Amino acid sequence: MSTTPQAEWPVSLDSIRQAAQELSTIARVTPIESSHALEKYTGVPTFLKCENLQRSGSFKVRGAYVRMNRLSAEEKACGVIAASAGNHAQGVAVAAAALGISAVVYMPVSAALPKVAATRDYGAEVRLVGANVEEALAAAKAEAERTGAIFIHPFDHADVIAGQGTLALEILEQVPLVKTVMAPVGGGGLVAGLVAAFAQLAPEVKVVGVQASRAAAYTESLIAGHPVTHPAQSTMADGIAVSTPGDLPFEIIDRGNTRIVNVSEEDISKALLYMAERAKLVVEPAGVTGIAALMAYPGEFEGPVVALLSGGNIDPNVLLRVVRHGLVSAGRFMVVKVRLDDHPGALAQMLFDLASQNANIMHVGHVRTGVDLAIDEVEVTMQVETKGPDHCTEVLEFMRSKGYKLS
Numbered sequence: 001m002s003t004t005p006q007a008e009w010p011v012s013l014d015s016i017r018q019a020a021q022e023l024s025t026i027a028r029v030t031p032i033e034s035s036h037a038l039e040k041y042t043g044v045p046t047f048l049k050c051e052n053l054q055r056s057g058s059f060k061v062r063g064a065y066v067r068m069n070r071l072s073a074e075e076k077a078c079g080v081i082a083a084s085a086g087n088h089a090q091g092v093a094v095a096a097a098a099l100g101i102s103a104v105v106y107m108p109v110s111a112a113l114p115k116v117a118a119t120r121d122y123g124a125e126v127r128l129v130g131a132n133v134e135e136a137l138a139a140a141k142a143e144a145e146r147t148g149a150i151f152i153h154p155f156d157h158a159d160v161i162a163g164q165g166t167l168a169l170e171i172l173e174q175v176p177l178v179k180t181v182m183a184p185v186g187g188g189g190l191v192a193g194l195v196a197a198f199a200q201l202a203p204e205v206k207v208v209g210v211q212a213s214r215a216a217a218y219t220e221s222l223i224a225g226h227p228v229t230h231p232a233q234s235t236m237a238d239g240i241a242v243s244t245p246g247d248l249p250f251e252i253i254d255r256g257n258t259r260i261v262n263v264s265e266e267d268i269s270k271a272l273l274y275m276a277e278r279a280k281l282v283v284e285p286a287g288v289t290g291i292a293a294l295m296a297y298p299g300e301f302e303g304p305v306v307a308l309l310s311g312g313n314i315d316p317n318v319l320l321r322v323v324r325h326g327l328v329s330a331g332r333f334m335v336v337k338v339r340l341d342d343h344p345g346a347l348a349q350m351l352f353d354l355a356s357q358n359a360n361i362m363h364v365g366h367v368r369t370g371v372d373l374a375i376d377e378v379e380v381t382m383q384v385e386t387k388g389p390d391h392c393t394e395v396l397e398f399m400r401s402k403g404y405k406l407s
Contacts, residue, residue, distance in 0.1 A: 009255075010248060011158050011193070013200040016165040019066045023166055026065050026098050030054050032174040032306070037278045041295050044303020047175055048291075051167065052283050052312030056122070058239075059164060059310050060084075060091030060154070063189060066163030067152055068095050076101050079149045083107070083140035085133050085238055086115035087311050088154040093122030104149065106140040108132050112315035134243060155189030156246030165193030168201070171306050178205055180301045182290030183308040185209030185218055185260065186240030188249025190310060195256035208301065209253065210289040212237040213262040221245050222254060236322055237268055239286030239311060267292040269322050275309070276323070284314040285322060333362075334384050334392050339405040342378040350380070353402055359395045360385040 030050045038046040051059045068080060079102040082092040089105045096103035103124040107116060108131060120126050130136040144151035153160065167190075171178055181198070185191045191209040198205040211218055215232035227250045232241040245253075253260075263271075268285050271292035275281045283291075290307035314322075324333065340346045347366070354361060365381040386392045399406055 009196050009200060010251065011161045011165065011196040013197065015158070015162040016169065016193070016197050019062070019159075019162040020166040020169055022066055022069050023062055023163065026055070026095070027062050027166075028054055029170055032171070033279065035279060035307075037274075038291070038294055038307075041298040042301060042303060042305055043299050044301070044305055046294070047178075047304065047306045048279060048281070049167065049171060049174075049306050049308045050281065052281060052287055052309045054311075056087070056090040056094045056118075057311055057313040058087040058091065058284075058287070059167060059190060059308075060087040061094050062091075062166055063155075063157075063160035063163035063193070064088065064091035064152060065095035065098065067157055067159040068092075068099055068101060068150075070159050071101075071150060075150050078147075079103065080152050081106070081140050081144045081147075081149045082152040082154070083133065083137040084154055085111050085136075086119075086313055087239055088152075089115065089119040089124070089126070090122060090313065092152055093119045093124035097123040104140075104143070106130070106136040106143070108136045112318065114315050115313055118313070133241070153246070155187035155192075155242075156248055158248060160189050161193045161196065161249065161252070163193070164190045165197040167308065168194050168197030168205075171308075172202055172205075175304055175306055178202075178304050178306050180206050180208060180303065180305045181308060182208050182210060182293055182301070182305065184237070184240050184286050184289040184310050185211055185253075186215065186242040186286070187244075187246045188218070188253055189246065190308075191258065192246075192249035192252040194308075195258055196252050199256055206302065207256065207258055208290075208293065209258055209260045210293045211260060211262050212240060212268065212286075212289065213264050215241040215243075216262050217243055217245050218250075218253070218260045219262065221250060222260065225254070226250070235268075235285075236265060236318070237284075237286040237289060239284060240289065261293050261297065263289055263292040263296055267296045271295055272322055281309065282312050282314065282319070283309045284311045285318075287311040332386055332388055334386065336382050336384055336396070336399075337407045338380045338382070338399070339407070340378050340380060342376050346378075347380060350404065353399070353404075354382075354384065354395070357395050357398050358387070359391075 214235040217230040
């Protein structure tokens with residue numbers, strides 16, 4: 001295991017090692033689990049770093065605590081202010097409670113209720129402001145300037161990055177021969193911490209940052225050579241839906257020639273479902289992007305591979321929707337529209353035919369009027385559970401062979 005001069009990096013190995021000592025009483029050393037199931041995609045030994053089991057449910061408590069612990073006594077007395085849609089909010093609240101610092105957290109009005117409730121339960125004052133994280137962030141910064149409280153940025157600060165970099169130290173202890181680490185990238189604090197730590201301690205380890213394709217700010221930024229604003233679209237991976245990379249994380253990620261890959265909404269939902277079914281782990285959409293990349297780009301990454309599950313804070317309502325989305329993406333759930341002659345017994349016969357193919361009907365919708373329907377036609381919409389893509393094809397071919405008009 002070789003090292004490179006620490007002076008070359010804005011976040012030094014000494015700072016990261018010191019952060020690990022600071023976190024020893026507040027953060028858990030989260031487990032590493034092997035995943036033989038994922039090895040069929042990677043072809044190499046594959047491991048899961050379960051930071052979804054961290055205190056507050058994500059890695060964010062690491063950076064938040066280190067940043068706040070390194071404040072002066074005078075700064076701590078001023079209190080802290082942060083802005084987040086969830087994970088950073090909870091990390092700041094936990095850290096503030098542990099350090100005896102008053103904390104105010106701005107969250108967008110659309111923030112998931114469980115995340116808002118958890119942040120309050122950890123002891124922070126929550127203010128719901130703005131339609132998105134950017135608006136909450138602007139409000140938090142303005143309040144910090146007005147009151148003199150210390151603003152705790154979610155990713156763009158050396159101490160935050162040092163805290164996130166402690167994960168690299170744990171990974172090297174748990175998987176000494178690791179060659180590739182997959183981690184989600186939004187603002188870039190987590191990946192920057194990993195890149196800085198590995199570059200100085202084990203430069204043979206490659207870090208791959210994984211973005212949601214609907215929030216791919218790093219792609220354009222790395223091409224441009226500086227942070228570029230790329231408005232994020234709606235994505236289930238809200239934890240990494242950041243429009244502009246942080247200046248310091250970008251500098252580190254760019255200097256490390258870090259590979260960035262994108263994954264689709266379908267990739268993310270498949271991976272989330274895969275984790276729930278095969279690994280028995282609840283992971284939020286942003287936290288499962290590393291798994292999504294392994295499944296979307298099979299065999300591309302040198303092993304052993306560690307996929308970092310960055311968080312497990314997911315709204316149960318979102319989980320229900322995402323699981324259903326994952327079932328559709330995996331070909332185990334489909335929506336079928338059928339036009340039937342409107343006479344007694346037609347619907348019953350169609351349902352009987354579907355049942356004969358072992359297709360499980362979850363929901364049926366019945367429409368008798370429509371501008372494109374004949375007077376003697378009815379349109380039936382069905383949500384059908386199947387055994388996979390091949391079974392979907394078999395069911396559809398059977399329905400067509402029976403003369404049903406599918407759309």
